[in-house]
Amino acid sequence: MQLVEVCTLDDVPVGSGRAFTVGGRRIAIFRVAEHDVYALDDLCSHDEASLSEGDLDTEELCVECPMHGSLFDLRTGKPRTLPAFAPVATYRSEVRDNRVFVEFSD
Template sequence: MIDVCDVNEVPVGGGRAFTIAGRRIAVFRVAEGEVYAIDDRCSHDEASLSEGDVDLDELCVECPMHGSLFDLRTGKPRTLPAFTPVATYRSEVRDGRIFVEFSA
C-alpha cells in the first residue's frame, strides 16, 4: 500500500485528488477512519470527480460536469450520462495516514 497523505488533508464529506504512480486518484473521506479511492477522471468526460459533491448517505460522488453519480465502493455509475465504471482502489486509514493499494 502507498502512503498518500495525512488523514486531515482530506475533509470529512469531501475528496481530494492525488497523483500516484502517474495516475490521478480521488480519495474521499466519508467518516472518521473511513476512506474510498477511485479514479479521479469521470468515465463520461474529463471532469475531476474529486471536485464533485459527496453524498454521505448513499456513498457516491456526483460528477461536477454532467451530474452522473458514481458509487464510491464499486466505481459503478448510478445515473446517466456515464455508463462505464471507474476503477476503485482498496484504501485505509492507519496511524493517522491514508494508504491506497495501487500497482502500476
C-alpha cells in the first residue's frame, strides 16, 4: 500500500466533493469537516454517474447519486437505497499539512 497525494484541503470546500484522477482511477474526495475527508470511486455502481456531483450529507456521511438518487455511505461505499445494490470502492484517506492523501494498493 502507498499513500498518494491527491489534492489540498482548499481544493475541496467543507460540505462538498470533487473528482480527481489518480493513477488512472477516478476517485471522489468528500470533505465533511475541517480536516475530515473520505475517498471513494467516483462512478456510481448503478449507472456510472459521477458521485462527486451528488448531494453530500455531512451528518449522515453519505452522498446521493445525481442520476437516480441512490445514497452511498462514505465510510463503506455500500448503497443505502436502491436502485444501486453494489458498493463502490473506498480508500483510506488522511490529511497532512493541508494536503489530502489516499492509500492505494500497488
